[in-house]
Amino acid sequence: MIKGKSKVEFGTGDILITPLVKEDLTKGCLVLQNKGNRVIGEYSPAKDFEKSESDTLITFTKTESIDVLIERLEKLKLMMNGDVEECRTGFEYEF
Numbered sequence: 417m418i419k420g421k422s423k424v425e426f427g428t429g430d431i432l433i434t435p436l437v438k439e440d441l442t443k444g445c446l447v448l449q450n451k452g453n454r455v456i457g458e459y460s461p462a463k464d465f466e467k468s469e470s471d472t473l474i475t476f477t478k479t480e481s482i483d484v485l486i487e488r489l490e491k492l493k494l495m496m497n498g499d500v501e502e503c504r505t506g507f508e509y510e511f
Contacts, residue, residue, distance in 0.1 A: 422472055424448055429456040434465050444482075448472040 424431065432451040437444040449471055476482050 424472060427456070429454045429458070432460055434460065434462055436462060436465065443475060443477050445473050445475040448474070 430450060430453055432447075432449045432454065434447045434449070435444065436447060447465070449468055474485075
């Protein structure tokens with residue numbers, strides 16, 4: 417289920433992505449936070465995590481959903497690198 421609407425723009429190193437999991441391991445999430453200029457891919461340990469009202473969450477209750485997201489991101493990466501065999505162009509989205 418999608419709740420609300422957000423646009424997250426990656427590519428400048430200003431978004432910190434922190435993986436978190438509930439203590440009972442029934443749900444996990446990626447927390448996206450604006451954190452100023454950083455190096456893309458810079459890792460910050462979860463123990464240093466500080467909750468913010470402006471956090472954007474991507475939550476998961478099944479690991480299969482994580483596998484699908486990873487697969488789609490890998491496909492997008494190929495498309496952005498020139499593999500346009502299955503690429504859909506002419507988006508109706510403005511991004």
